[in-house]
Amino acid sequence: MTAHAHGDHHGSDHHGDAHAHGSFRSYMIGFLLSVVLTAVPFWLVMGEVMDPSLTTVAILGLGVVQIVVHMVYFLHMNSRSENGWTMLALIFTLILVVITLTGSLWVMYHLNANMMPVHDMSRMP
Amino acid sequence: MTATAHAATLKTGDAPVFHEVEEHAHPEGSSTMLGFWIYLMSDCLIFAVLFATYGVLGGSYAAGPSPKDLFDLPLVALNTSMLLLSSITYGFAMLTMEKGRVGQTQAWLAITGLFGLAFLSIELYEFAHMIHLGATPQRSAFLSSFFTLVGTHGLHVTFGIIWLVTLMVQVARHGLIPANRRRLMCLSMFWHFLDVIWIGVFTFVYLMGMLR
Numbered sequence: 001m002t003a004h005a006h007g008d009h010h011g012s013d014h015h016g017d018a019h020a021h022g023s024f025r026s027y028m029i030g031f032l033l034s035v036v037l038t039a040v041p042f043w044l045v046m047g048e049v050m051d052p053s054l055t056t057v058a059i060l061g062l063g064v065v066q067i068v069v070h071m072v073y074f075l076h077m078n079s080r081s082e083n084g085w086t087m088l089a090l091i092f093t094l095i096l097v098v099i100t101l102t103g104s105l106w107v108m109y110h111l112n113a114n115m116m117p118v119h120d121m122s123r124m125p
Numbered sequence: 126m127t128a129t130a131h132a133a134t135l136k137t138g139d140a141p142v143f144h145e146v147e148e149h150a151h152p153e154g155s156s157t158m159l160g161f162w163i164y165l166m167s168d169c170l171i172f173a174v175l176f177a178t179y180g181v182l183g184g185s186y187a188a189g190p191s192p193k194d195l196f197d198l199p200l201v202a203l204n205t206s207m208l209l210l211s212s213i214t215y216g217f218a219m220l221t222m223e224k225g226r227v228g229q230t231q232a233w234l235a236i237t238g239l240f241g242l243a244f245l246s247i248e249l250y251e252f253a254h255m256i257h258l259g260a261t262p263q264r265s266a267f268l269s270s271f272f273t274l275v276g277t278h279g280l281h282v283t284f285g286i287i288w289l290v291t292l293m294v295q296v297a298r299h300g301l302i303p304a305n306r307r308r309l310m311c312l313s314m315f316w317h318f319l320d321v322i323w324i325g326v327f328t329f330v331y332l333m334g335m336l337r
Contacts, residue, residue: 024220027216027220030216038206041328041332042198042201042332046198046199052336059328060333063325063328066324067325070320070321071321074317075317075318082159086159093166093169093170097170097173100170100177101173101177101180104180104181105177
């Protein structure tokens with residue numbers, strides 16, 4: 001929070017540098033969090049700690065959390081920078097990303113399931 | 126600018142003007158950050174499409190090698206740590222830039238560039254090793270989409286390093302003038318953004334590939 005406060009103060013000083021820079025403390029918090037959030041999924045997969053489907057959910061969740069951490073601590077995202085236009089652009093992009101990813105995967109999964117009865121080569125006689 | 130200002134003053138004599146005739150002055154570069162952010166969002170969409178392609182094609186091995194045969198997770202972990210370290214060193218470069226220390230900023234930028242080069246070298250070694258094993262982009266749909274997605278990220282890092290060296294030359298010649306600060310802030314966003322994309326790559330491609 002101190003980083004954000006610093007950024008706002010800074011932004012009001014000169015309009016050109018409206019983006020916050022963060023402080024040494026906020027960069028270190030972000031770095032340590034991202035190290036932990038990287039190490040845990042690698043450990044889960046390399047150590048085969050849980051069953052694969054549970055691991056998949058866990059690493060996807062940790063990935064999303066790490067992206068948010070990077071956005072906040074390294075890219076200094078907040079709802080006030082550039083009068084909220086960066087946040088608006090981000091939300092718009094995220095909507096397009098979600099439509100692209102889920103749409104492609106959903107459509108192609110059903111296309112594979114319905115159109116290709118023998119798509120698994122290992123089960124061929 | 127002056128012509129419109131003259132026109133406005135002439136007009137105000139004739140009839141009242143109820144709207145802002147002349148756009149109020151913006152300092153130079155005041156919209157650069159937002160513009161660059163919107164460029165990054167367009168880049169994000171490129172990667173979204175490549176991720177979707179990998180998601181669709183990533184399981185089609187054409188009886189060729191699968192992720193379990195090819196990926197070396199300790200190497201990917203090393204690669205990831207290089208990119209993470211380059212992110213924090215770029216952060217330090219920005220903090221020293223704030224204090225106006227040219228020498229320290231240059232040093233942190235150089236360290237960031239070296240971590241970036243280490244990341245690229247490890248990635249190129251991985252690619253060379255895979256191609257040596259016969260896992261070329263032409264081998265299967267999985268490998269085509271893999272090389273396109275990871276290669277595009279690698280290209281971004283390459284251009285980021287070229288940009289970084291360019292800015293180090295600019296800072297050496299002109300110091301930390303406002304224009305150079307603005308450029309360094311844009312590169313900062315670009316560099317951290319590549320880190321965000323890499324989180325998606327190591328989670329979606331490498332780790333989930335090993336779980337398939």
